[in-house]
Amino acid sequence: MxxxxxxxxxxxxxxxxxxxxxxxxxxxxxxxxxxxxxxxxxxxxxxxxxPSAGAAEKQPESSKLSSLFKQNQLINSLSSGLRRHCDYVKIAVPDERANLLPAEWWKTAVAFLYALFILVFTTVIITVVHERVPDKSVSPPLPDKFFDYVDRVPWAFTVTEVNGLSLCGLWLVQLIFLKHKAIVLRRCFFLIGTLYMYRCVTMYLTTLPVPGKHMVCAPKLYNDSTGKIWRILSLISGGGLSLTGSHLMCGDFLYSGHTVMLTLSYLFIQEYSPRWMWWYRWFCWFLSASGVVCILVAHEHYSIDVLIGYIATTRTFWWYHTMANTHALRQAPNNYLSRTWWNPVFNFLERNVQTTVPVVFSWPVALPSSCRQRYRMVEGGRDE
Structure with a gap:
């Protein structure tokens, strides 16, 4: 058992x-x-x-845990997708803009040499043309409609030169405080050189008689090369202004150089000044317009001289800045502006400038550390 x-x-x-x-x-x-x-x-x-009661209780708890785990996985996947999307749309604009606007001061130096050469060459052409101006007793002034209705005012041409010097001074101060002054400065040099080169061609091809018998012209030197060189140096040292007494030669009528400087100074001031300074723009426009009118009131140029000078200056300025600010035009096959003779020079100067130059001001010298933070607030509000 x-x-x-x-x-x-x-x-x-x-x-x-x-x-x-x-x-x-x-x-x-x-x-x-x-x-x-x-x-x-x-x-x-x-x-x-x-099955025991404890096992029955564990089954709903495990199902709840699995459902919570799945919900957490779904939330994590959505949040990671949103983070990836946010990282994708964020663009570092200040860094890219800084890279798209290189200073390239060496190009500015090339444009300066170009303008300097043309200005010196202009004085040479004025000296050459002066020898061909017909005598007032032989060729009287040409008829001009403006002269028929408006009598000559002797002091009007002084107003023209004072306004021109004031506009150039205002533009120089504004240019010093511009952040991207290297780009703007080479544009200014190129346009000055190009417009005065056009002026050399027009006044050499067609020599007009003096517009008024009040004009006093220096005697002709004919074959005196040394005297002509001294006249060129005198004209350069005095800036070609009547205020300095350096401009006593005639023949440089077509077209007006004073109109070029008055108009070009205002166009640059208007283009590179903030919109909230409307009063400053209107003041500069008044100086420019009154200076141009005083040229005619003083009978120092024919009306056609002033008109052609205004048209040549404004069109060249607008063509250049249209191509500079509209980047799609540079490679467009139907861009007729690219057929200008200076298009290769434009491509050389503006090749690396890939965006519109903003109107941003900055101090030309380094600020003390105590003033930098205060100035950043002012500088940040002027970017347009």
Missing amino acids: AAPELIQDDEDVRPHVEVNVTAVNPDTPPHPPRVANGNPTRHAPSPPTP
């Missing part, structure tokens, strides 16, 4: 192990216990024990 009791005791223990196995894999039927001789014991299979 000892062996059956041991077997019965084993049977009491084994069903508990089999229940645990069926809980892990319920599809697999339980194996009956075996004895040492290999014959299974015969007994009725015990029914599976029902």
